[in-house]
Amino acid sequence: MSEVPELTDQGFEPNPFGPHHDPIGSDPINADEQNPTEQPVLVQLLTPEGERVEHPDYSIDLSAEELQALYRDLALVRRVDVEATALQRQGELGIWASLLGQEAAQIGAGRALLPDDMAFPTYREHGVAWCRGIDPMSIIGLFRGCDSGAWDPIESKFNLYTIVIGAQTLHAVGYAMGMQRDGGQGACLAFFGDGATSQGDVNEAFIFSAVFDAPVVFFCQNNQYAISEPIEKQTRIPLYRRASGFGFPGIRVDGNDVLAVLAVTRRALEAARSGQGPTLIEAYTYRMGAHTTSDDPSRYRLASEMEAWKLKDPIERLKAYLVRSGQADAAFFEAIEKESDELAARVRRETVEMPDPDPASMFDNTYAEITPYLQEQRDTFLTYQAGFSEERSHA
Numbered sequence: 001m002s003e004v005p006e007l008t009d010q011g012f013e014p015n016p017f018g019p020h021h022d023p024i025g026s027d028p029i030n031a032d033e034q035n036p037t038e039q040p041v042l043v044q045l046l047t048p049e050g051e052r053v054e055h056p057d058y059s060i061d062l063s064a065e066e067l068q069a070l071y072r073d074l075a076l077v078r079r080v081d082v083e084a085t086a087l088q089r090q091g092e093l094g095i096w097a098s099l100l101g102q103e104a105a106q107i108g109a110g111r112a113l114l115p116d117d118m119a120f121p122t123y124r125e126h127g128v129a130w131c132r133g134i135d136p137m138s139i140i141g142l143f144r145g146c147d148s149g150a151w152d153p154i155e156s157k158f159n160l161y162t163i164v165i166g167a168q169t170l171h172a173v174g175y176a177m178g179m180q181r182d183g184g185q186g187a188c189l190a191f192f193g194d195g196a197t198s199q200g201d202v203n204e205a206f207i208f209s210a211v212f213d214a215p216v217v218f219f220c221q222n223n224q225y226a227i228s229e230p231i232e233k234q235t236r237i238p239l240y241r242r243a244s245g246f247g248f249p250g251i252r253v254d255g256n257d258v259l260a261v262l263a264v265t266r267r268a269l270e271a272a273r274s275g276q277g278p279t280l281i282e283a284y285t286y287r288m289g290a291h292t293t294s295d296d297p298s299r300y301r302l303a304s305e306m307e308a309w310k311l312k313d314p315i316e317r318l319k320a321y322l323v324r325s326g327q328a329d330a331a332f333f334e335a336i337e338k339e340s341d342e343l344a345a346r347v348r349r350e351t352v353e354m355p356d357p358d359p360a361s362m363f364d365n366t367y368a369e370i371t372p373y374l375q376e377q378r379d380t381f382l383t384y385q386a387g388f389s390e391e392r393s394h395a
């Protein structure tokens with residue numbers, strides 16, 4: 001009998017984050033011993049202090065108006081998010097998944113899309129929805145339980161929200177392969193989180209897209225957590241490097257730098273559209289709020305971690321740059337503040353005024369046509385409902 005060699009973990013690469021992951025202190029962003037380069041790994045064009053820096057491979061040249069428009073996007077989507085969180089706390093929404101801290105990742109990616117491109121969101125991409133021209137009230141209606149997503153995914157080129165972790169990456173690859181076969185001009189942009197990279201679906205999507213050169217860009221917002229599970233429990237290597245195992249480029253971008261995200265996503269989408277296949281973008285960012293309003297992050301992470309990330313705030317750094325470079329004055333910021341106040345007031349008013357849906361309507365969109373079994377459930381439900389109103393009238 002031949003001797004079976006003892007199993008060791010030599011095949012594993014060391015955890016680059018170390019046993020005690022500190023996302024700020026030890027600079028794990030650029031600590032990638034497996035991939036030593038002259039340049040830092042992280043693509044950044046705007047430092048946390050708001051200083052404009054150059055990168056050898058990525059550049060961007062925006063006018064003052066374009067920079068101001070990005071600032072407006074960032075400020076308004078944050079305001080909608082803060083308002084929605086408050087509405088949930090007051091019982092007006094069933095739940096809310098906050099984008100706080102991830103505004104630059106979403107606006108940078110959303111503004112890189114061209115009209116023919118198709119976006120596939122998770123449940124947190126309110127900023128991308130904004131870029132696709134979807135009214136925030138459509139998103140709010142979903143979280144209030146009034147509808148199942150009221151926007152038209154084909155018209156807006158923004159798919160419906162997907163709660164099943166990672167599933168939309170396969171939808172995006174399938175859609176991209178369809179576009180390829182139809183001779184379309186666009187590409188797909190598939191959003192997912194760090195936690196989703198542990199799903200089979202995401203890995204299957206990577207393989208299919210690679211071998212078919214599908215026009216798709218995988219946009220992973222590494223916000224450091226999958227609910228309470230920190231990134232070091234999800235991976236032994238930086239996520240962007242997963243791509244090389246599948247045979248396509250992976251790139252890590254500062255997810256709190258809207259300029260870098262825009263530049264990197266634009267480039268990856270161009271490559272996809274021109275037949276060069278997929279790219280994985282890892283937008284390195286931080287979830288400043290709870291996973292959803294049902295979660296309490298103080299149970300599993302230190303307040304100091306959050307304080308450190310506040311210094312990397314995506315909106316403050318663009319503001320600092322605009323002010324320092326004289327590309328926006330006090331009147332501009334006041335006008336944005338006023339517009340934010342008005343938007344927040346509209347969101348609040350239209351939420352509380354939103355009519356309750358007919359409860360039986362939940363059966364309408366389950367299948368294209370109602371099935372006999374579903375019809376039976378619907379009838380039972382209607383009888384049950386009617387029982388309630390009789391009881392009330394007896395009281």
Ligand SMILES: Cc1ncc(C[n+]2csc(CCOP(=O)(O)OP(=O)(O)O)c2C)c(N)n1
Nearest residue numbers: 124163164165193194195196223225226227
């Ligand atoms: C297939 C599947 N498994 C588990 C869940 C429960 N779940 C909802 S969100 C989430 C974590 C996702 O983390 P990540 O991908 O990092 O995205 P984030 O919420 O941080 O944006 C999990 C496990 C789910 N919705 N779908």
Ligand SMILES: [Mg+2]
Nearest residue numbers: 193194225226
């Ligand atoms: Mg996450």
